[in-house]
Amino acid sequence: MRTKVIAGNWKMNTNPEDATELVKKIVSSASVQLAPSLVRVVVCPPYLSLANALIAAGGTSVSIGAQNCHHEEKGAYTGEVSPVVLAGMGLGYVIVGHSERRRYQLESNEIIGRKAARAHECGLTPIICVGETLDEREDDITTDVIGTQIRLITASAGEDVVKASVIAYEPVWAIGTGRAATPLQAQDAHAFIRSELHIFGAQDVSILYGGSVTDENASLLFSCPDIDGALVGGASLNADSFCSIVGVANEAAR
Numbered sequence: 001m002r003t004k005v006i007a008g009n010w011k012m013n014t015n016p017e018d019a020t021e022l023v024k025k026i027v028s029s030a031s032v033q034l035a036p037s038l039v040r041v042v043v044c045p046p047y048l049s050l051a052n053a054l055i056a057a058g059g060t061s062v063s064i065g066a067q068n069c070h071h072e073e074k075g076a077y078t079g080e081v082s083p084v085v086l087a088g089m090g091l092g093y094v095i096v097g098h099s100e101r102r103r104y105q106l107e108s109n110e111i112i113g114r115k116a117a118r119a120h121e122c123g124l125t126p127i128i129c130v131g132e133t134l135d136e137r138e139d140d141i142t143t144d145v146i147g148t149q150i151r152l153i154t155a156s157a158g159e160d161v162v163k164a165s166v167i168a169y170e171p172v173w174a175i176g177t178g179r180a181a182t183p184l185q186a187q188d189a190h191a192f193i194r195s196e197l198h199i200f201g202a203q204d205v206s207i208l209y210g211g212s213v214t215d216e217n218a219s220l221l222f223s224c225p226d227i228d229g230a231l232v233g234g235a236s237l238n239a240d241s242f243c244s245i246v247g248v249a250n251e252a253a254r
């Protein structure tokens with residue numbers, strides 16, 4: 001059975017004290033405490049808030065993830081963060097290939113694949129992001145774009161790494177816009193991604209939807225057969241909203 005996952009991507013928000021507060025609220029919520037048998041809950045604070053988040057989540061079922069890592073373990077890479085250090089701190093996950101990093105840091109699919117491979121080697125579960133821009137959707141090349149992203153990342157990371165990862169489908173036009181994909185649009189993309197993964201036996205990988213997920217639209221999204229959870233941005237910064245989304249996922253997983 002595929003694992004259900006609700007992950008919060010806090011992006012460049014929260015200082016260490018905020019992170020302690022937010023994680024404390026999340027771990028004490030009834031829906032999160034109910035989740036472990038049904039849904040895996042992950043929160044991904046900024047690097048400098050990771051230590052506080054780990055302490056606040058200590059001894060609970062909530063996992064902590066990073067939002068990025070370097071593709072090497074160590075070396076002359078000024079300002080970068082090693083996945084081996086992240087794993088050593090006690091993190092379980094790392095997001096790679098978020099569209100904001102593709103856009104602002106010009107990350108290629110090849111580099112994203114190398115990040116996923118190194119993260120996996122260090123014991124982290126990569127959350128690999130894919131998704132099309134609005135122009136690409138309007139040009140009717142959504143599946144070409146996502147298919148190419150998956151093929152290039154798989155070629156770079158290796159099939160076994162992708163099999164051990166989580167995929168997040170995040171249409172760029174839905175991120176931070178309040179305009180989530182419709183359940184039908186999301187389901188179509190997820191079914192396509194699953195068919196691409198099926199080619200090399202990775203069809204049981206969890207595929208999360210990301211882009212303006214709220215506690216209001218989560219229920220319809222999670223009722224789709226190929227949607228295994230969500231990568232939540234804005235709504236993950238509010239403990240009540242995030243925990244409600246976990247609650248909706250618990251219901252859908254029953």
Ligand code: 13P
Pocket residue numbers: 009098170174175176177178210211212213231232233234235
């Ligand atoms: P929003 O939920 O704010 O649209 O962000 C989605 C996202 O980018 C998660 O990685």
